[in-house]
Amino acid sequence: MYKYKRKLFTFIMALASVAAIAIPLKAEATETENTKGTPENPYFITTDVTYTPFEFQNADGEYVGIDIDIIKAIAEDQGFEIELRPLNFSAGLQALETNQVDGMIAAMSITPEREESFDFSDPYFEAGTVMAVSEVNSEINSYDDLEGKTVAVKVGTTGANFVNELQKEYNIEVNQFDDSATMYEDVIAGHSDAVFDDYPVMAYAVQQGLNLKFPLEPESGDVYGFAVNKDQNPELLEMFNEGLANIQENGTYDDIIDTYLSEDAEPAAGNGIFGLLAANWKDLASGLGSTLVLTLISFAIALVLGTVLGLFSASPNKVMNVISSIYLTIMRGIPLIVLAFFIYFSVPQLFNIQMSAFIAGVTTLTLNTAAYISEQVRGGILAVAKGQLEAGRSLGLSYNTSMRKIILPQAIKIMIPSLINQFVITLKDTSILSVIGIVELTQTGRIIIARTYSSGSMWLIVGVIYIIIITILTWLSSALERRLTND
Template structure:
């Protein structure tokens, strides 16, 4: 029986490995030979990069990259993610370059190679438009300042905190940072002047309270010693687009007087304008959930059976797996799969593949415990009675114990499915544009976070309610059989 269980376990592992490998992208080495690159960018940093109402990524960085690529004859895939995740992806060679209004600082130059600068962006302090008390750095004493993680604005705020009594709140997205000030939770925000000026122009209820500081130049980055030909093409293309006037056109489009303001039509207009994007994000959420849960159901059942078998070696394997995977936070596991594993084994894993593996590993541990608990809940006399009738251990488990255990486990499995669905939102940290990340992207363009989070929450509620009712019907049918 043990040999059969071990064979089943190995078969399941082979299935999981084959599924994951089928999703792996072509390695970056072969891609760069054809002048094709993967370039990461931020998703919520207008006017440098953001998504418009048609679902297209636009902004200074995006259009500048497009013009340079056309001029130099290379192609690229754009990988939108949070700024800090984009930097980590570049460090681990998951992407070939980053264009995200990335300031060229001495610290970053130790790890990355930068292009020639294409704009200067100094930090500025902004407060609520009704706030008349803060007009200088001295006025920040005893105040709370919001910053975006990993930016020069955050670095500048830390420098101010050494001189003044300032508490710092950190955010992954600029839009959330602005809303924190607008809601009164923070007294001020630190942001690069072009970004803050654009946000205020779009109708954000903030005002600039200080003069812009001398900032660092902004450039395109590649990993240290990697992709020198890409950096060379970017510099050559930048020179050409400046000379032919394309650069000036792009800057005027977003920072000049002709820059368009974002339309504001209220809750229902926001929903209708972004319905397709929201449904696309929901589709990715459901695919992630269904794929990872299907894998976890198989692997979790096998590991759960390991826990229930009399064999101590299999018990130990199950116990180690469950202890480790339940003890690691999901966000840490996602970072490990997407950033650390490629560095350790020198391979590339797409964000989508890393997301499915992360959810599968995590959910498997919980399903294994549910399987173990379901089997333990069946009266021991059932197994003893089956064995006394001469049935082998495997047959007794299959025909007598497991059918009863499954009925006990169904409510827990339904609950785990709902939890897995909601856990997909964490995968936005590695660049997967699921439903929650879609909401963030829309907020970065519209600056209407209140209405958008209500919409996203309502979509989750509807989907989870429908799936729960469907699962409950399946549960009743199984129990009545």
């Protein structure tokens, strides 16, 4: 009878853990049943996070740029509602392919390869790929000079495809990046010798004071288009084309282009560390808040799930041991970034549901952190003298009661330092979630860099913020450990 109760309790706890993750997904799935394009159920449009001047965040925290202004103008003209889902370019493509979003506008070149997977609108912009080098570089003046050199490209872009073709003729090493600002800084820092990107993007960056120059003229232009998944949302594509024609006719389109590409475009260069702090402290505070919220929620859930799995692992029951072992093997074997992509892109596709980036982020951190907490719980339990449990059982206490009253109170004191350390690790792991569009502290830094091109100062600021938070947590850990030791 005792074994039956213990197995039943274990099953209920496992079921509750799964339900805690599954219920939010079900709630979001019901949203897709409403009519699209309304305020209650807008079209989800993904865009790049940092691709100035086509999409970037301004000093007020609003997403602006040629692409953003165009899609908003078209939505207003055609009378439908949109919600932006900014992602890195390659992640945006995956989101569109898996129907996590309804459309994508991100300076996306219309190519035959992409037309096999996506349906495109009429072209809304023409631009060509161009090569840039550092202002102090006098060695590279043609493609022939790239022989044996290193080139920076952005993943999934036309520039990357152009370099792939050059590699057939020249011996070129390629460094790949997810955002343009970091790619440019790699060249300025001397890690890469040249960079390939769309001409308007780099021309805007140079206009803002970036130390790059163009040794060659841009290649013949590619055309950009708004994309939807193949055979999906034809009505959205039709409204985009109609709206584009209207805003081109009434002059709105020309006004948008002039805002960002005319000689009178407003500079957005950085002003040093203190200037960056003064101008962006609200964004940094918001990013830090997101980091802490993600960490606290994920760690709290992981603590429950990890404790259950740790008890499974320390249990004399072989079935529980196997369950815990399988979970640990899977979760510790999957890189966190792969797990994030799987949960955000693959799970919704497999179960035909919508999932917010926040839910996906919390789920990712929870599943990953629980695996490590379970080992810490198991280690804490095994660190308690074996005779303690035997003494409890000899006094007539059940296994569960002995664990709860005798073993766990002692194990918790042993586990405290490890758990605080795991909390710090989880806090730092939140930076990986920027790949699925969560704007936490690290992603906030990237967004500010894309606007100001002040990477050195901004990464110093972000690093100091992390050090301050982690130092406070370490101090709290030491104080708590001393208090428990003295009790």
